[in-house]
Amino acid sequence: MPVFWDRKEELEKYEFMMGVERGRLAVSLDVLTDALALIGQHGVYCVSSRNPSKPALDIEAVMKSINDAKELIGSAMEEIRRKKQESAV
Numbered sequence: 757m758p759v760f761w762d763r764k765e766e767l768e769k770y771e772f773m774m775g776v777e778r779g780r781l782a783v784s785l786d787v788l789t790d791a792l793a794l795i796g797q798h799g800v801y802c803v804s805s806r807n808p809s810k811p812a813l814d815i816e817a818v819m820k821s822i823n824d825a826k827e828l829i830g831s832a833m834e835e836i837r838r839k840k841q842e843s844a845v
Contacts, residue, residue, distance in 0.1 A: 770783055
């Protein structure tokens with residue numbers, strides 16, 4: 757479980773602030789955001805031969821997948837928060 761060692765400080769911080777589940781999801785969002793930034797930089801150099809103003813199709817597909825994953829994680833975090841609030845009431 758190298759991610760737990762590599763991201764130890766982040767995990768501790770977010771787990772303390774948000775709880776274990778939401779904290780880990782928050783760190784996952786950060787990891788995906790980092791990956792999105794890296795793939796975006798790569799996309800600058802790998803442009804589509806059909807449309808030079810856009811990244812190559814494989815880069816576009818990876819960026820869409822990362823954004824989709826971020827959206828799903830965000831919705832899961834919101835659902836956990838909502839259920840926690842409902843149980844507190």
